[in-house]
Amino acid sequence: MIADEQSLSRLMAAAQTGDRQAYGALLAEARRWLQRYLARKVPPGQIDDLVQEVLVSLHAKRASYDPARPFLPWLAAIARYRWVDHLRRTYRREEVELGDHDAIQESDADAVMARISLDRLFMSLPRAQAEAIELVKIEGHSIAEAAARCNQSEPLVKVNIHRGLKKLAALIEKAD
Amino acid sequence: MAKDSNTLIDALVADLAPVRPLRGWDGALRVALAAALTLAVVLGSFGLAAPVRAGTMSAMFLLANGLLLLLGLAAGASTILQASPRVGNRHDGPRWAMSMAAVFPFATLVLLALHRTEAAHLIAADTAWHCLAVSLVASLLIGGVLLAWLRRGAPVSPAAAGLHLGVAATALGTAIYGLSCPADSLYHLGIWHALPVIAGALAGRCFIPRLLRW
Numbered sequence: 001m002i003a004d005e006q007s008l009s010r011l012m013a014a015a016q017t018g019d020r021q022a023y024g025a026l027l028a029e030a031r032r033w034l035q036r037y038l039a040r041k042v043p044p045g046q047i048d049d050l051v052q053e054v055l056v057s058l059h060a061k062r063a064s065y066d067p068a069r070p071f072l073p074w075l076a077a078i079a080r081y082r083w084v085d086h087l088r089r090t091y092r093r094e095e096v097e098l099g100d101h102d103a104i105q106e107s108d109a110d111a112v113m114a115r116i117s118l119d120r121l122f123m124s125l126p127r128a129q130a131e132a133i134e135l136v137k138i139e140g141h142s143i144a145e146a147a148a149r150c151n152q153s154e155p156l157v158k159v160n161i162h163r164g165l166k167k168l169a170a171l172i173e174k175a176d
Numbered sequence: 177m178a179k180d181s182n183t184l185i186d187a188l189v190a191d192l193a194p195v196r197p198l199r200g201w202d203g204a205l206r207v208a209l210a211a212a213l214t215l216a217v218v219l220g221s222f223g224l225a226a227p228v229r230a231g232t233m234s235a236m237f238l239l240a241n242g243l244l245l246l247l248g249l250a251a252g253a254s255t256i257l258q259a260s261p262r263v264g265n266r267h268d269g270p271r272w273a274m275s276m277a278a279v280f281p282f283a284t285l286v287l288l289a290l291h292r293t294e295a296a297h298l299i300a301a302d303t304a305w306h307c308l309a310v311s312l313v314a315s316l317l318i319g320g321v322l323l324a325w326l327r328r329g330a331p332v333s334p335a336a337a338g339l340h341l342g343v344a345a346t347a348l349g350t351a352i353y354g355l356s357c358p359a360d361s362l363y364h365l366g367i368w369h370a371l372p373v374i375a376g377a378l379a380g381r382c383f384i385p386r387l388l389r390w
Contacts, residue, residue, distance in 0.1 A: 018194035027185045052184050059188045061330035061390065063195040064260045077261035081332040172332040173265040 005070055013067035027055060030075060037079055041118050042086060043140050054082045080121060080172045087137045088165055124171050129164030132157045137165075203256035203325045207348075210321040214314050215352050222310070222356035233360065240280055240365035241354040244373070247277045248347035251340045255322050258337045259329025267333075270340050277347070277373070284366025303359050304368045310356075311372035315349030319376075326388055334385035342380015346373045 008029060014022035034051045042050050057078050065074050122130050128150070135146035136157065147154045227233045250273035258267065322341045331337040350372045357369070 013197075015192065016195050016197050018192060020189050020192050023192050024185065024189045027188060031181055031185065048181060052181050055181065055184060055188065057330070057390070059191070063328060064198050064330040066199060066260050067197055068199075069260075069262060073262040073264050074260070076263040077265075077332050078330060080263070081261070081330075170333055170335065173261055173263055173267075 008071040132160035237360040244351040251344035261332040281370035311350040315345040319345030334388040338384030342376035346376025
Protein backbone atom coordinates (compact mmCIF):
# COMPACT_ATOMS: atom_id res chain seq x y z
CA MET A 1 0.00 0.00 0.00
CA ILE A 2 1.51 3.31 -1.05
CA ALA A 3 1.28 6.23 1.36
CA ASP A 4 -1.30 8.88 0.59
CA GLU A 5 -0.56 12.20 -1.04
CA GLN A 6 -0.57 14.15 2.23
CA SER A 7 1.89 11.78 3.89
CA LEU A 8 4.20 11.92 0.89
CA SER A 9 4.09 15.72 0.84
CA ARG A 10 4.89 15.78 4.55
CA LEU A 11 7.78 13.34 4.12
CA MET A 12 9.22 15.38 1.23
CA ALA A 13 8.94 18.63 3.17
CA ALA A 14 10.76 16.98 6.08
CA ALA A 15 13.40 15.63 3.68
CA GLN A 16 14.04 19.16 2.42
CA THR A 17 14.98 20.14 5.96
CA GLY A 18 17.47 17.26 6.13
CA ASP A 19 15.37 14.61 7.94
CA ARG A 20 17.04 11.37 6.77
CA GLN A 21 14.49 9.03 8.27
CA ALA A 22 11.68 10.78 6.45
CA TYR A 23 13.74 10.79 3.26
CA GLY A 24 14.41 7.05 3.43
CA ALA A 25 10.69 6.39 3.87
CA LEU A 26 9.84 8.76 1.05
CA LEU A 27 12.29 7.19 -1.39
CA ALA A 28 10.97 3.72 -0.64
CA GLU A 29 7.40 4.88 -1.27
CA ALA A 30 8.44 6.79 -4.38
CA ARG A 31 10.17 3.69 -5.73
CA ARG A 32 6.99 1.62 -5.36
CA TRP A 33 4.86 4.32 -6.93
CA LEU A 34 7.29 4.71 -9.83
CA GLN A 35 7.40 0.97 -10.49
CA ARG A 36 3.67 1.07 -11.08
CA TYR A 37 3.73 4.36 -12.93
CA LEU A 38 6.32 3.18 -15.42
CA ALA A 39 5.11 -0.40 -15.76
CA ARG A 40 4.64 -1.31 -19.41
CA LYS A 41 6.01 2.02 -20.53
CA VAL A 42 9.52 0.64 -20.88
CA PRO A 43 10.69 -2.92 -21.46
CA PRO A 44 10.49 -4.81 -18.11
CA GLY A 45 14.26 -5.24 -17.91
CA GLN A 46 14.72 -1.49 -17.98
CA ILE A 47 12.19 -0.46 -15.33
CA ASP A 48 14.59 -0.74 -12.41
CA ASP A 49 17.19 1.36 -14.21
CA LEU A 50 14.63 4.00 -15.06
CA VAL A 51 13.19 4.05 -11.53
CA GLN A 52 16.69 4.55 -10.19
CA GLU A 53 17.31 7.36 -12.66
CA VAL A 54 14.13 9.08 -11.47
CA LEU A 55 15.15 8.64 -7.83
CA VAL A 56 18.53 10.22 -8.56
CA SER A 57 16.75 13.11 -10.31
CA LEU A 58 14.38 13.45 -7.36
CA HIS A 59 17.43 13.73 -5.13
CA ALA A 60 19.27 16.22 -7.35
CA LYS A 61 16.21 18.40 -7.90
CA ARG A 62 14.56 18.10 -4.50
CA ALA A 63 14.72 21.87 -4.01
CA SER A 64 12.33 22.30 -6.94
CA TYR A 65 9.50 20.74 -4.94
CA ASP A 66 7.29 23.40 -3.37
CA PRO A 67 5.99 21.96 -0.07
CA ALA A 68 2.82 24.00 -0.42
CA ARG A 69 1.83 21.91 -3.46
CA PRO A 70 1.00 18.21 -3.90
CA PHE A 71 3.93 15.80 -4.19
CA LEU A 72 2.76 13.25 -6.75
CA PRO A 73 2.17 15.68 -9.67
CA TRP A 74 5.74 16.92 -9.08
CA LEU A 75 7.13 13.37 -9.00
CA ALA A 76 5.10 12.49 -12.11
CA ALA A 77 6.61 15.44 -14.00
CA ILE A 78 10.12 14.32 -13.04
CA ALA A 79 9.28 10.73 -14.03
CA ARG A 80 7.85 11.77 -17.39
CA TYR A 81 10.91 13.88 -18.15
CA ARG A 82 13.24 10.96 -17.39
CA TRP A 83 10.98 8.56 -19.28
CA VAL A 84 11.06 10.62 -22.48
CA ASP A 85 14.82 11.03 -22.06
CA HIS A 86 15.12 7.28 -21.58
CA LEU A 87 13.09 6.56 -24.73
CA ARG A 88 15.37 8.86 -26.66
CA ARG A 89 18.52 7.18 -25.46
CA THR A 90 17.74 3.52 -25.38
CA TYR A 91 16.93 0.98 -27.93
CA ARG A 92 17.64 -2.58 -27.06
CA ARG A 93 16.65 -5.01 -29.70
CA GLU A 94 17.22 -7.99 -27.41
CA GLU A 95 14.50 -6.99 -24.99
CA VAL A 96 11.51 -9.29 -25.06
CA GLU A 97 8.05 -8.02 -25.77
CA LEU A 98 6.02 -6.89 -22.82
CA GLY A 99 3.50 -9.29 -21.46
CA ASP A 100 0.93 -9.22 -18.74
CA HIS A 101 3.12 -11.49 -16.62
CA ASP A 102 5.66 -8.70 -16.42
CA ALA A 103 3.31 -6.10 -15.11
CA ILE A 104 2.90 -5.45 -11.42
CA GLN A 105 -0.52 -6.72 -10.52
CA GLU A 106 -1.54 -4.31 -7.80
CA SER A 107 -4.61 -2.31 -8.67
CA ASP A 108 -4.82 0.58 -6.24
CA ALA A 109 -6.74 3.57 -7.48
CA ASP A 110 -3.62 5.70 -7.50
CA ALA A 111 -1.79 3.18 -9.65
CA VAL A 112 -4.63 3.16 -12.13
CA MET A 113 -4.60 6.93 -12.22
CA ALA A 114 -0.89 6.91 -12.73
CA ARG A 115 -1.17 4.53 -15.67
CA ILE A 116 -3.94 6.62 -17.15
CA SER A 117 -1.76 9.65 -16.73
CA LEU A 118 1.08 8.22 -18.84
CA ASP A 119 -1.37 6.74 -21.31
CA ARG A 120 -3.01 10.11 -21.69
CA LEU A 121 0.32 11.67 -22.46
CA PHE A 122 0.79 9.04 -25.13
CA MET A 123 -2.69 9.61 -26.47
CA SER A 124 -1.77 13.21 -27.23
CA LEU A 125 0.35 11.92 -30.09
CA PRO A 126 -0.95 11.17 -33.58
CA ARG A 127 -1.60 7.44 -33.89
CA ALA A 128 1.26 6.76 -36.30
CA GLN A 129 3.80 8.42 -33.99
CA ALA A 130 2.51 6.64 -30.89
CA GLU A 131 2.54 3.31 -32.70
CA ALA A 132 6.10 3.78 -33.96
CA ILE A 133 7.39 4.69 -30.49
CA GLU A 134 5.47 1.88 -28.85
CA LEU A 135 6.84 -0.75 -31.24
CA VAL A 136 10.46 0.38 -31.42
CA LYS A 137 11.22 2.18 -28.18
CA ILE A 138 9.02 0.26 -25.77
CA GLU A 139 8.52 -3.19 -27.25
CA GLY A 140 12.02 -3.32 -28.71
CA HIS A 141 11.26 -4.19 -32.33
CA SER A 142 13.64 -3.20 -35.09
CA ILE A 143 12.75 -0.36 -37.44
CA ALA A 144 12.15 -2.89 -40.23
CA GLU A 145 9.80 -4.99 -38.07
CA ALA A 146 7.93 -1.91 -36.90
CA ALA A 147 7.59 -0.70 -40.48
CA ALA A 148 6.11 -4.04 -41.52
CA ARG A 149 3.73 -4.19 -38.56
CA CYS A 150 2.33 -0.71 -38.83
CA ASN A 151 2.43 -0.49 -42.60
CA GLN A 152 4.77 2.49 -42.74
CA SER A 153 8.04 2.83 -44.65
CA GLU A 154 11.23 2.58 -42.57
CA PRO A 155 12.14 6.27 -43.04
CA LEU A 156 8.61 7.21 -42.00
CA VAL A 157 8.90 5.11 -38.83
CA LYS A 158 12.11 6.97 -37.97
CA VAL A 159 10.51 10.33 -38.67
CA ASN A 160 7.47 9.41 -36.59
CA ILE A 161 9.66 8.35 -33.67
CA HIS A 162 11.66 11.57 -33.86
CA ARG A 163 8.59 13.80 -34.11
CA GLY A 164 6.69 11.84 -31.47
CA LEU A 165 9.49 12.07 -28.91
CA LYS A 166 9.86 15.77 -29.61
CA LYS A 167 6.16 16.25 -29.02
CA LEU A 168 6.19 14.14 -25.85
CA ALA A 169 9.01 16.28 -24.52
CA ALA A 170 6.87 19.36 -25.00
CA LEU A 171 3.91 17.79 -23.19
CA ILE A 172 5.56 16.67 -19.96
CA GLU A 173 3.29 18.77 -17.72
CA LYS A 174 0.13 18.08 -19.69
CA ALA A 175 -2.61 16.66 -17.49
CA ASP A 176 -5.51 16.06 -19.86
CA MET B 177 23.33 2.95 -11.62
CA ALA B 178 23.52 0.94 -8.41
CA LYS B 179 22.93 -2.79 -8.73
CA ASP B 180 19.85 -2.65 -6.58
CA SER B 181 17.69 0.25 -5.63
CA ASN B 182 18.08 -0.37 -1.87
CA THR B 183 21.76 0.44 -2.19
CA LEU B 184 20.92 3.53 -4.18
CA ILE B 185 18.34 4.69 -1.64
CA ASP B 186 20.85 4.20 1.18
CA ALA B 187 23.40 6.27 -0.73
CA LEU B 188 20.91 9.05 -1.46
CA VAL B 189 19.81 9.16 2.18
CA ALA B 190 23.44 9.35 3.30
CA ASP B 191 24.00 12.22 0.87
CA LEU B 192 20.96 14.20 2.05
CA ALA B 193 21.58 17.81 3.01
CA PRO B 194 18.95 20.44 3.77
CA VAL B 195 17.82 22.48 0.76
CA ARG B 196 15.86 25.68 0.47
CA PRO B 197 12.72 24.96 -1.56
CA LEU B 198 12.19 27.14 -4.62
CA ARG B 199 9.20 29.38 -4.05
CA GLY B 200 7.63 31.44 -6.79
CA TRP B 201 7.65 34.66 -4.77
CA ASP B 202 11.36 34.24 -4.10
CA GLY B 203 12.04 34.03 -7.83
CA ALA B 204 9.78 37.02 -8.50
CA LEU B 205 11.62 39.03 -5.86
CA ARG B 206 14.98 38.24 -7.44
CA VAL B 207 13.74 39.32 -10.86
CA ALA B 208 12.24 42.50 -9.37
CA LEU B 209 15.59 43.32 -7.75
CA ALA B 210 17.43 42.69 -11.01
CA ALA B 211 14.94 44.93 -12.83
CA ALA B 212 15.33 47.67 -10.20
CA LEU B 213 19.10 47.52 -10.48
CA THR B 214 18.89 47.64 -14.28
CA LEU B 215 16.53 50.61 -14.05
CA ALA B 216 18.95 52.45 -11.75
CA VAL B 217 21.88 51.84 -14.12
CA VAL B 218 19.88 52.84 -17.22
CA LEU B 219 18.54 56.02 -15.63
CA GLY B 220 21.96 56.79 -14.18
CA SER B 221 23.52 56.42 -17.62
CA PHE B 222 20.92 57.99 -19.89
CA GLY B 223 18.46 59.82 -17.62
CA LEU B 224 14.72 59.98 -18.13
CA ALA B 225 13.54 60.92 -21.62
CA ALA B 226 12.37 64.54 -21.83
CA PRO B 227 8.70 63.71 -22.56
CA VAL B 228 8.65 61.37 -19.55
CA ARG B 229 10.19 64.04 -17.32
CA ALA B 230 7.65 66.57 -18.54
CA GLY B 231 4.76 64.14 -18.37
CA THR B 232 3.99 64.60 -22.07
CA MET B 233 4.53 61.03 -23.24
CA SER B 234 2.80 60.02 -26.46
CA ALA B 235 0.05 57.44 -26.58
CA MET B 236 2.41 55.22 -28.57
CA PHE B 237 5.00 55.38 -25.80
CA LEU B 238 2.45 54.25 -23.20
CA LEU B 239 1.02 51.52 -25.40
CA ALA B 240 4.36 50.09 -26.52
CA ASN B 241 6.00 50.12 -23.11
CA GLY B 242 2.83 48.91 -21.39
CA LEU B 243 2.66 45.94 -23.76
CA LEU B 244 6.35 45.18 -23.26
CA LEU B 245 5.99 45.35 -19.50
CA LEU B 246 3.00 42.99 -19.49
CA LEU B 247 4.74 40.63 -21.88
CA GLY B 248 7.81 40.63 -19.64
CA LEU B 249 5.73 39.94 -16.54
CA ALA B 250 3.78 37.09 -18.17
CA ALA B 251 6.89 35.43 -19.61
CA GLY B 252 8.85 36.05 -16.39
CA ALA B 253 6.16 34.46 -14.22
CA SER B 254 6.02 31.46 -16.53
CA THR B 255 9.81 31.10 -16.45
CA ILE B 256 9.87 31.19 -12.66
CA LEU B 257 7.08 28.60 -12.40
CA GLN B 258 8.80 26.25 -14.82
CA ALA B 259 11.58 25.73 -12.29
CA SER B 260 9.05 23.76 -10.19
CA PRO B 261 7.42 21.29 -12.57
CA ARG B 262 4.12 19.60 -11.96
CA VAL B 263 1.78 17.58 -14.13
CA GLY B 264 -1.15 19.94 -14.60
CA ASN B 265 0.86 23.16 -14.96
CA ARG B 266 0.02 25.27 -17.97
CA HIS B 267 2.23 27.90 -19.53
CA ASP B 268 -0.10 29.40 -22.12
CA GLY B 269 0.03 32.97 -20.80
CA PRO B 270 3.18 34.10 -22.59
CA ARG B 271 1.89 32.74 -25.90
CA TRP B 272 -1.12 35.05 -25.73
CA ALA B 273 0.94 37.94 -24.46
CA MET B 274 3.40 37.45 -27.35
CA SER B 275 0.53 37.39 -29.84
CA MET B 276 -0.87 40.63 -28.45
CA ALA B 277 2.51 42.34 -28.35
CA ALA B 278 3.18 41.26 -31.94
CA VAL B 279 0.30 43.48 -33.08
CA PHE B 280 2.55 46.51 -32.60
CA PRO B 281 5.40 45.56 -34.95
CA PHE B 282 2.91 44.02 -37.35
CA ALA B 283 0.93 47.28 -37.53
CA THR B 284 4.18 49.16 -38.05
CA LEU B 285 5.18 46.90 -40.93
CA VAL B 286 1.79 47.39 -42.55
CA LEU B 287 2.17 51.16 -42.27
CA LEU B 288 5.71 50.98 -43.61
CA ALA B 289 4.49 49.00 -46.59
CA LEU B 290 1.90 51.69 -47.27
CA HIS B 291 4.33 54.60 -46.80
CA ARG B 292 7.60 53.25 -48.15
CA THR B 293 9.42 56.58 -48.05
CA GLU B 294 9.73 56.25 -44.28
CA ALA B 295 11.72 53.02 -44.47
CA ALA B 296 15.13 54.43 -45.42
CA HIS B 297 14.87 57.13 -42.78
CA LEU B 298 13.93 54.56 -40.18
CA ILE B 299 16.87 52.25 -40.85
CA ALA B 300 19.34 55.16 -40.96
CA ALA B 301 18.31 56.63 -37.62
CA ASP B 302 21.29 56.69 -35.23
CA THR B 303 19.14 56.26 -32.15
CA ALA B 304 17.67 53.07 -33.58
CA TRP B 305 20.78 50.89 -33.33
CA HIS B 306 21.54 52.46 -29.99
CA CYS B 307 18.07 51.42 -28.76
CA LEU B 308 18.57 47.87 -29.94
CA ALA B 309 22.00 47.54 -28.33
CA VAL B 310 21.12 49.18 -25.01
CA SER B 311 17.88 47.22 -24.71
CA LEU B 312 19.78 43.97 -25.17
CA VAL B 313 22.41 44.95 -22.61
CA ALA B 314 19.64 46.00 -20.21
CA SER B 315 18.22 42.48 -20.51
CA LEU B 316 21.35 40.67 -19.43
CA LEU B 317 21.02 40.90 -15.66
CA ILE B 318 17.35 39.87 -15.66
CA GLY B 319 18.14 37.04 -18.07
CA GLY B 320 21.00 35.90 -15.88
CA VAL B 321 18.82 35.83 -12.77
CA LEU B 322 16.14 33.82 -14.58
CA LEU B 323 18.71 31.42 -15.96
CA ALA B 324 20.24 30.84 -12.52
CA TRP B 325 16.74 30.26 -11.12
CA LEU B 326 15.86 27.72 -13.78
CA ARG B 327 19.16 25.90 -13.35
CA ARG B 328 18.44 25.49 -9.63
CA GLY B 329 15.04 24.05 -10.53
CA ALA B 330 13.88 21.23 -12.76
CA PRO B 331 12.44 22.64 -16.00
CA VAL B 332 10.90 19.72 -17.87
CA SER B 333 10.36 21.65 -21.12
CA PRO B 334 13.72 23.32 -21.72
CA ALA B 335 12.63 24.66 -25.11
CA ALA B 336 9.63 26.52 -23.69
CA ALA B 337 11.58 27.63 -20.63
CA GLY B 338 14.37 29.04 -22.83
CA LEU B 339 11.91 30.85 -25.07
CA HIS B 340 10.04 32.39 -22.14
CA LEU B 341 13.29 33.37 -20.46
CA GLY B 342 14.52 35.15 -23.59
CA VAL B 343 11.24 36.97 -24.07
CA ALA B 344 10.93 37.95 -20.39
CA ALA B 345 14.45 39.33 -20.12
CA THR B 346 14.35 41.34 -23.34
CA ALA B 347 10.78 42.61 -22.89
CA LEU B 348 11.58 43.88 -19.39
CA GLY B 349 14.98 45.23 -20.46
CA THR B 350 13.44 47.06 -23.42
CA ALA B 351 10.59 48.46 -21.31
CA ILE B 352 13.15 49.76 -18.81
CA TYR B 353 15.26 51.38 -21.51
CA GLY B 354 12.07 52.78 -23.01
CA LEU B 355 11.95 55.29 -20.15
CA SER B 356 15.19 56.82 -21.46
CA CYS B 357 14.55 56.51 -25.18
CA PRO B 358 13.97 59.95 -26.74
CA ALA B 359 12.08 58.60 -29.78
CA ASP B 360 8.44 57.73 -29.35
CA SER B 361 7.01 57.41 -32.85
CA LEU B 362 5.07 54.33 -33.86
CA TYR B 363 7.72 53.48 -36.47
CA HIS B 364 10.54 53.63 -34.00
CA LEU B 365 8.81 51.76 -31.17
CA GLY B 366 7.15 49.21 -33.44
CA ILE B 367 10.44 48.18 -35.05
CA TRP B 368 13.36 49.02 -32.83
CA HIS B 369 11.75 48.20 -29.52
CA ALA B 370 10.36 44.95 -30.90
CA LEU B 371 13.63 43.72 -32.39
CA PRO B 372 15.33 43.10 -29.01
CA VAL B 373 12.42 40.88 -27.96
CA ILE B 374 12.52 38.95 -31.21
CA ALA B 375 16.27 38.51 -30.79
CA GLY B 376 15.76 37.42 -27.17
CA ALA B 377 13.09 34.91 -28.18
CA LEU B 378 15.35 33.40 -30.84
CA ALA B 379 18.40 33.29 -28.60
CA GLY B 380 16.35 31.86 -25.72
CA ARG B 381 14.80 29.18 -27.90
CA CYS B 382 18.04 28.21 -29.66
CA PHE B 383 20.77 28.51 -27.02
CA ILE B 384 19.22 28.37 -23.55
CA PRO B 385 17.72 24.83 -23.64
CA ARG B 386 21.16 23.20 -23.72
CA LEU B 387 21.97 25.04 -20.48
CA LEU B 388 18.78 23.77 -18.86
CA ARG B 389 18.85 20.04 -19.59
CA TRP B 390 19.41 17.85 -16.55
